[in-house]
Amino acid sequence: MFDKLEALVLRFDEVLLQLSSPGVSDDQKRFRALMKEQSDLTPIVEAYKKYKETKQTIEDSLELLESESDEEMRAMLKEELSDAKEQEEKLQQELKILLLPKDENDDRNVVMEIRAGVGGEESALFASEIYRMYVHYAESRRWKVETNEVEESDIGGMKFVSFTIIGQGAYSALKYESGAHRVQRVPDTESGGRIHTSAITVAVMPQAEEIDDVEIDDKDIRIDVMRASGSGGQCVNTTDSAVRLTHLPTGIVIYSQTEKSQIQNKAKAFALLRTKLYDLKLQQAHDEQAQLRKSQVGSGDRSEKIRTYNFPQGRVTDHRINLTLYKLDKVMDGDLQEIIDSCITADQTAKLAKMNES
DSSP states (O other), X not given: OHHHHHHHHHHHHHHHHHHTSTTGGGSHHHHHHHHHHHHHHHHHHXXXXXHHHHHHHHHHHHHHHHHOOOHHHHXXXXXXXXXXXXXXXXXXXXXXXXXXXXXTTTTSOEEEEEXXXXXXXXXXXXXXXXXXXXXXXXXXXTOEEEEEEEEEOTTSOEEEEEEEEESTTHHHHHGGGOEEEEEEEOOTTOTTOXXXXXXXXXXXXXXXXXXXXXXXXXXXXXXEXXXXXXXXXXXXXXXXXXXXXXXXXXXXXXXXXXXXXXXXXXXXXXXXXXXXXXXXXXXXXXXXTHHHHHTSSSOOOTTSEEEEEETTTTEEEETTTTEEESOHHHHHTTOOHHHHHHHHXXXXXXXXXXXXXX
């Protein structure tokens, strides 16, 4: 581990040198890559610097203890030594976590899709509440939310909603939300007071970047334009502004009507198609590394039941990490950080255990 850390410190110094060289900002792609590398390396280098300082404190304290005869001074040195050893253990664990392979998508924006499932109208109502939960969470992080597509139910729920959350690290926080979410409560339409169970599914995808991630061949795309339906802007229902893309090799269909112009809807549809194709590529890579997926929190399978929201008891249970919180109202209002942090910790613990085995 320490050889690797020394190599990373050298690389960090090289990156700083390159960033300070004349004309480096002229090549924007290289400049951005260097800035990102510096950002990624900084916490590792700083933690390693603290670790080395702590090791030096331990060595100095041991050396002084050997020559010190004053009991009061020896007691002080022993206390300092104990604190330093405790700090050394913490920093060593922190460095192990920092050296874990980083998900290359963690810094990306995220595209999320929520689909109503078992439970009919009640499921659609729950889907709309979960959508609002994620919007409130994004707002608490000062991230931007853009709605891509909505299919509403008859009584104001959402049969389907697709939206993009734009913000640094959005995918790293929300990637654990993928899967089946179950609600247990008495629906407003239930006259007998019986508790019903409904379910929705959440899909979480890192937003694809323009050309670097996915290349789309024009001959593989069928483009249809049509008049938009439903509510919208002043001219959304009076012009052929809606766009539907069909990716022939995969059968993926993207429909965009939220923008006023056909050009804007076409651009949004292509961006969403790239994200879908990028996600498909990631899923295929995950399937090829099935053993790796087993070491992570959940399988990433969207049919996997990950969480239950029990309204009569006011509790939320995440089944993957055996976490139960009795603050359902706060969670539904976007207070997700405790759940997200627990998922991240569990994932890191599993990966560390796997790394120690090998």
